[in-house]
Amino acid sequence: xxxxxxxxxxxxxxxxxxxxxxxxxxxxxxxxxxxxxxxxxxxxxxxxxxxxxxxxxxxxxxxxxxxxxxxxxxxxxxxxxxxxxxxxxxxxxxxxxxxxxxxxxxxxxxxxxxxxxxxxxxxxxxxxxxxxxxxxxxxxxxxxxxxxxxxxxxxxxxxxxxxxxxxxxxxxxxxxxxxxxxxxxxxxxxxxxxxxxxxxxxxxxxxxxxxxxxxxxxxxxxxxxxxxxxxxxxxxxxxxxxxxx
Numbered sequence: 001x002x003x004x005x006x007x008x009x010x011x012x013x014x015x016x017x018x019x020x021x022x023x024x025x026x027x028x029x030x031x032x033x034x035x036x037x038x039x040x041x042x043x044x045x046x047x048x049x050x051x052x053x054x055x056x057x058x059x060x061x062x063x064x065x066x067x068x069x070x071x072x073x074x075x076x077x078x079x080x081x082x083x084x085x086x087x088x089x090x091x092x093x094x095x096x097x098x099x100x101x102x103x104x105x106x107x108x109x110x111x112x113x114x115x116x117x118x119x120x121x122x123x124x125x126x127x128x129x130x131x132x133x134x135x136x137x138x139x140x141x142x143x144x145x146x147x148x149x150x151x152x153x154x155x156x157x158x159x160x161x162x163x164x165x166x167x168x169x170x171x172x173x174x175x176x177x178x179x180x181x182x183x184x185x186x187x188x189x190x191x192x193x194x195x196x197x198x199x200x201x202x203x204x205x206x207x208x209x210x211x212x213x214x215x216x217x218x219x220x221x222x223x224x225x226x227x228x229x230x231x232x233x234x235x236x237x238x239x240x241x242x243x244x245x
Contacts, residue, residue, distance in 0.1 A: 001168040003028040005160075010035045014057035015112055015125040022114065022121045025059050030164065032056040052131035052145060054156045058167070060122040062175060069122065070230055071216040072111040073097040075174055076124045078181045079167035080107050081188060086162055087154070089146060092190035095218045095234060100190045104144035126163070130154050179214065186212055191234060196220070200232040
């Protein structure tokens with residue numbers, strides 16, 4: 001798919017920029033910033049970038065089925081996973097939107113949509129810790145970078161292009177009703193068979209993760225029942241004292 005990349009030194013948020021300007025922006029435009037002053041993650045969290053972070057968002061203005069939007073975080077995460085794998089880095093995917101390297105978060109994403117009578121736009125926002133040398137104390141035990149784990153520097157432009165090549169290839173299949181990317185997600189699922197707490201609409205559910213269904217929902221066995229849940233904050237039970245996992 002033909003796309004252009006617009007790069008800024010600083011933005012409040014690449015996704016916010018797209019939301020504010022999507023009518024006048026071309027379909028599939030990629031907006032990148034070297035620094036975000038108000039980067040955002042899931043559940044209203046801020047994304048704290050540091051030197052070495054690769055941060056960008058994509059505008060998709062195709063006619064899409066609103067019921068399929070739940071699959072977008074996994075599609076995006078799968079694309080990060082495959083792009084890193086092409087560079088010799090083996091990661092796993094933590095539902096719904098984190099990429100894990102050696103049990104620490106190396107990438108996260110947030111997928112937003114603009115819906116009126118139909119889906120007007122979908123905006124995946126991606127952050128990858130590439131050449132970061134350190135993290136602030138509050139996240140250093142949970143976050144890592146490619147450089148910290150592999151002791152190598154990476155070309156951020158190349159990683160971006162690698163990601164976009166994979167993403168648009170997988171998205172084209174997704175748009176045409178091919179959801180086979182879920183098989184790769186399942187084969188690299190960080191949470192499989194782990195005991196977790198999931199905060200689901202302010203209710204804590206404890207159980208064993210059994211997989212991901214065809215709608216992108218996490219499957220948890222709890223009290224002898226299989227629950228299919230479409231949202232929530234998942235925490236490994238041994239990390240339950242820190243709900244920001």
